[in-house]
């Protein structure tokens with residue numbers, strides 16, 4: 001048997017715009033998904049047959065990595081599904097690590113590439129932000145060109161991203177989850193349609209890219225007021241791209257009196273929001289008073305790893 005785990009993530013700045021090649025900043029969080037794999041008579045997940053597209057990420061990862069024979073998989077996850085916290089990237093990276101781990105040591109770059117290709121195939125369109133964050137851990141910065149702390153370059157069709165690790169200072173982030181599951185693919189497709197039709201959408205995407213760079217600088221400078229204002233602007237622009245949800249707006253509004261700033265995180269359409277704060281208890285209370293589930297997350301330096309057996 002082989003076992004591997006990978007972290008979830010939060011996008012601090014730049015979701016959706018990153019799909020068009022704009023800069024973005026994400027961070028791995030201390031919620032992990034674990035996959036165990038052992039030889040079996042047929043491919044199965046938690047004892048049930050694994051086929052027919054019910055678990056598209058696992059099925060696509062198995063097709064891509066072509067293990068020698070069928071596998072019995074068991075998945076345990078602390079990352080809520082379809083909530084903007086990168087659960088599909090974490091499960092994909094963990095399974096690919098299991099398949100590599102059967103043969104020897106892990107090669108993170110090849111896992112990040114294969115996991116991205118799986119997400120791209122399943123979602124129809126994607127950036128490598130989730131999959132590289134799940135694979136590498138810590139802070140991840142996507143840029144249009146190669147910079148300091150470069151990890152790898154990923155290209156597909158006409159898009160190209162330069163991925164970097166980014167050491168972020170300590171900060172307190174509260175996640176507010178709406179409990180509304182929204183799949184990423186249709187939301188990404190909706191933004192693409194808007195981008196093709198409307199100049200305002202193209203301007204919003206470009207401005208989000210600028211915000212990511214300004215936001216990263218503000219965080220590195222310890223200027224949380226500016227970082228918070230940029231989060232608020234990023235949230236408004238995501239709403240203009242029609243990936244918001246009334247409940248996300250409510251949670252953002254409820255957080256603001258106790259936060260530097262707040263925004264939706266991940267694909268949106270439900271899912272989750274984040275608030276940057278010095279008063280996590282007050283923010284948690286404010287979100288929960290409006291029916292959300294709120295919790296404080298910590299940064300996770302470890303990316304995908306093989307777990308000791310037993």
Ligand code: PMV
Pocket residue numbers: 014015016017018019083084085086087125126127128129130184188265266267268271
């Ligand atoms: O909600 P998540 O965890 O699937 O994040 C999606 C991030 C997007 O920018 C919307 C899509 C992508 O592939 O970058």
